[in-house]
Amino acid sequence: MLRLGTRGSPLALVQANLVRDALLAAHGLAPDGIEIVPIRTTGDRVQDRPLAEIGGKALWTKELDRALLAGEIDFAVHSMKDVETIRPDSIAIAAMLPREDVRDRLIGADSIAALAHGARIGTSSPRRAAQIRRIRPDLAIVPLRGNVDTRIAKVAAGEADATLLAAAGLERLGRPEVGATIPLDMMLPAPSQGAVGIETRAGDQATRELLAAIGDRATETCVLTERALLAALAADCHSPVAALATIEDGQLRLRAELLASDGSEHVAADRAGLSGPDAAGEAARELLAAASPALRALFGH
Numbered sequence: 001m002l003r004l005g006t007r008g009s010p011l012a013l014v015q016a017n018l019v020r021d022a023l024l025a026a027h028g029l030a031p032d033g034i035e036i037v038p039i040r041t042t043g044d045r046v047q048d049r050p051l052a053e054i055g056g057k058a059l060w061t062k063e064l065d066r067a068l069l070a071g072e073i074d075f076a077v078h079s080m081k082d083v084e085t086i087r088p089d090s091i092a093i094a095a096m097l098p099r100e101d102v103r104d105r106l107i108g109a110d111s112i113a114a115l116a117h118g119a120r121i122g123t124s125s126p127r128r129a130a131q132i133r134r135i136r137p138d139l140a141i142v143p144l145r146g147n148v149d150t151r152i153a154k155v156a157a158g159e160a161d162a163t164l165l166a167a168a169g170l171e172r173l174g175r176p177e178v179g180a181t182i183p184l185d186m187m188l189p190a191p192s193q194g195a196v197g198i199e200t201r202a203g204d205q206a207t208r209e210l211l212a213a214i215g216d217r218a219t220e221t222c223v224l225t226e227r228a229l230l231a232a233l234a235a236d237c238h239s240p241v242a243a244l245a246t247i248e249d250g251q252l253r254l255r256a257e258l259l260a261s262d263g264s265e266h267v268a269a270d271r272a273g274l275s276g277p278d279a280a281g282e283a284a285r286e287l288l289a290a291a292s293p294a295l296r297a298l299f300g301h
């Protein structure tokens with residue numbers, strides 16, 4: 001029997017079940033062949049402060065990493081967006097499910113343009129905050145955390161006039177009707193948004209092979225490209241950075257942008273015909289070269 005580790009949030013559990021079903025089908029396993037083991041992470045416990053403030057993405061992975069390396073679980077399912085750029089050598093990303101809609105949705109209004117002057121946008125994401133400030137400097141950004149349903153409820157209760165959520169999470173939670181999809185040319189998503197990944201112990205070759213069977217190669221190439229950009233930028237969860245890799249006519253294309261936190265500066269890159277994920281480093285250098293010294297400093301360069 002294989003043990004699948006996951007966070008316990010409703011979205012995490014849906015994603016864990018998707019992985020479980022795919023593995024059972026791919027390998028003809030009996031339903032009791034995979035047990036789902038929910039693990040409570042620090043990120044799930046601390047809901048009142050921005051992620052960037054309390055320690056970053058490690059909050060979602062640390063407890064799952066520990067359980068994986070201790071042999072309490074055989075593999076862990078994550079939203080790739082929440083997985084740190086630099087992972088321990090002892091842990092390998094073994095597969096990714098086919099990516100969902102990568103775009104953000106606006107909850108609380110029909111479009112960003114339709115928001116009332118001075119409306120309060122609830123988000124604790126540095127990327128979304130900077131993108132909103134750039135498009136609509138009149139809007140107020142207020143912190144808003146919690147899982148997807150909590151955030152929707154907080155907007156309904158008036159804690160904010162609107163919020164932004166990943167379309168992928170809403171789709172997976174069976175709420176495709178919630179919110180207005182924001183076009184990509186208005187809001188480029190977070191790197192890895194919409195992708196579910198599976199990690200296992202790097203030395204566990206049998207599990208790696210089992211997991212690789214359900215991996216979607218196009219998703220893996222695109223998400224690894226976006227992660228390579230983050231690595232080359234030395235970006236972390238404080239960094240207002242957006243990126244999207246796609247495969248178009250067999251060619252790997254990478255769009256990316258760096259923003260000042262207040263939205264006052266913005267540099268963008270759009271490269272097609274990349275040779276592979278590692279070519280993202282060049283896009284990172286192009287972005288940093290085009291940025292002002294202040295923006296470069298925000299990214300630690």
Ligand SMILES: NCc1[nH]cc(CCC(=O)O)c1CC(=O)O
Nearest residue numbers: 079081165166168169193194195
């Ligand atoms: N940081 C929380 C998080 N991590 C992944 C998703 C959505 C699902 C995805 O992007 O795959 C969300 C919620 C959100 O941003 O709306």
